[in-house]
Amino acid sequence: MRWVKAVLVTITVLAALAGAGFGASVLYADHVAGQVGRDDMLGQAAALPKITKGSEYVVVTGPSTLPTAVPGIGLGAGENFLVLGVDTRVGWTQGQSRSDTIMLVHVAGDRRHASIVSFPRDSYVYIPPVAGRWAGGKTKINAAYAWGGAPLVVQVVSHLTGVGIDHVVRVDFAAIRKITDIVGGVDVTVRKTVRDGRTGHRFKAGVNHLDGKEAEIYVRQRYGLAEGDFDRVKRQQQYLHALTGKVLSMGVLTNPIRLNELLSEAARSLVVDQALDLGRTVRQLSGLRQDDLAFTTIPSTGFVHTTAGTANRLNTAGCRALFLALRTDTMTDYFRTHKGYQAVTGA
Secondary structure: HHHHHHHHHHHHHHHHHHOOHHHHHHHHOHHHHOOOEEEHHHHHOOOOOOOOOOOOOOOOOOOHHHHOOOOOOOOOOOHHHHHEOOOOOOOOOOOOEEEEEEEEEEEEOOOOOOOEEOOOOOOEEEOOEEEOOOOEEEEEOOOOHHHHHHHHHHHHHHHHHHOOOOEEEEEHHHHHHHHHHHHHEEEEOHHHHHHHOOOOEEEOOOOEEEEEHHHHHHHOOOOOOOOHHHHHHHHHHHHHHHHHHHHHHHHHHOOOOHHHHHHHHHHHHHHEEOOOOOOOOOHHHHHOOHHEEEEEOOEEEEEEEEEOEEEEOOOHHHHHHHHHHHHOOHHHHHHHOOOEEEEOOOO
């Protein structure tokens, strides 16, 4: 039971990064679930004009690879959760709100594995026309949330990957600070000393103990890092790994008061789609262990200069292989031939 609780907390914290899982841990106590916000993000996505342009990263080889509907339950080949890290849980304002973290969580059909796929904010993707904002075409993926909120991100990611989005989770970044402080901070290992130009904070080479404020800076920094947004993605995944270890080592899972405090804070930071059955999610994910979570980032190849600045050019062949594995629920096979990121050392 201890590991079950650990995974539930882990998934919630990943959601705090816009990582994964979310509702499972939140439902550890029934009254905590009531603090989770609801929004009809999938219904709004379905109401958007359909994208008729095909995705160059999707190759349909047969009926089994067809994407699921948006919204709706998949074809029995797992479930896909889109997780967005935003600046506030409350509302969305066109042109002002932003989502710096986008992840797609694929839970395998047998519910024994979960794959977390990160979409760097500067990924160069197709975004359909948005009245008064955008004529349609390729630009950075994070513009989708600014122009159309979670519904447009659902549409963009589904079109890009050919993967149907079954559920959406929106998470307030402020949760990182509060959750980290609740567990007494976390330790991360940094490869070389680096300074965050936005805040002036310095992370030294070696082990750094981060309080809540420092943890938020750590997972959000990209300027000053050798690989920019790619290094930030690695930091986010590393932070999750460190926080999970801290929760396990300090006995939070066996301390009802501390655990309730942690889960309540996580719940208050979450907004999920109207259709998400939290109880069902708990039951389905209760068998996952820490080693059953695998991380990766959509493949890219170099950069492209755009009117919005430098963007990440996607690797066509690499994306096709990854997205096909997601659609056919063969991510375990995918990771046997494509190395995932080991969340141990950060940039």
